[in-house]
Amino acid sequence: MRLLLVEDDPQVGRSTQLGLIQAGYAVDWVRSAELAFTSVKMHSYESILLDLGLPHEDGISFLIRLRRSGYHGTVLIVTARDRLVDKVKGLDMGADDFIVKPFDLDELTARIRSANRRVAGRLQEKISHRNIELDLPSRLVKLDGQVVIVTSREFNILHLLFERIGQILTRDQLEEALYSWGDEIESNTIQVHIHHLRKKLGRNLIRTVRSIGYVVDNEDPQSFIYEQK
Structure with missing residues (x-):
């Protein structure tokens, strides 16, 4: 953030x-x-x-x-x-x-x-979606109750998407939220972080909306075709 x-x-x-x-x-x-x-x-x-x-x-x-x-x-x-x-x-x-x-x-x-x-509008320090839980004070991610090791930037991306379930975030919006002045950002940096999150937490967690950005959906992930780009 x-x-x-x-x-x-x-x-x-x-x-x-x-x-x-x-x-x-x-x-x-x-x-x-x-x-x-x-x-x-x-x-x-x-x-x-x-x-x-x-x-x-x-x-x-x-x-x-x-x-x-x-x-x-x-x-x-x-x-x-x-x-x-x-x-x-x-x-x-x-x-x-x-x-x-x-x-x-x-x-x-x-x-x-x-x-x-x-x-x-949240009362708790934890955000849960499906079988994934984010603990904000400790910056831990749990999948089915088990801790999954993620980087600081990966945690922040997940936090942003979980705070906006169902809302598409563009690459520019993610970069604007994640990087400060002087940080070097490669053109595929966000894509790489999303790829790693999918490997760790499931390929259907984050959906790519072609030419727009990324979204975590409320609906059953089986109802969508997920792009791995």
Whole structure:
């Protein structure tokens, strides 16, 4: 899942970015509200992690501008400000959560999952479809109750498709969600990941819709002809 980190402190920004990457996220990092606003117009982010003490424009002002522009993803304020008035104002202006620095990375990732779970309308940290279960906190995949080893990118593709059962996702949409700035993407990268998932979880799990993209169907897989491309 792709996140935008808005943090002007280079040490905090770099350590947070690296920690989130290790947790399986694709993370773009900017140091000002203006760069953040430009990034949101150019890319699709599941969540934005927002510091309040930004240069030139305060985080709250940016948050108001962001919501007015139509951004519907989750926003988590991550700041050293611990006054109740800042927390109340941030939540009232459209933030989904408020986290005070210093923070524990495990708590931060849990709060990201919690915020996105609320937006998706889910109550649980697990997603099940047919005989496959995704455990989001541990990033484990189970097939008939047995753990199947998948890569971080394979897990993220499966998560995206399971969150949108019956919805076709294009290669561009998958790449946009999975990769951050500077990542090298081969033309067949998504196809290779899908191929590996089929080998591990069943050839009929993910259907190729020719010239469009990929979908996990609600219906009986036997009712479709699955392409292995």
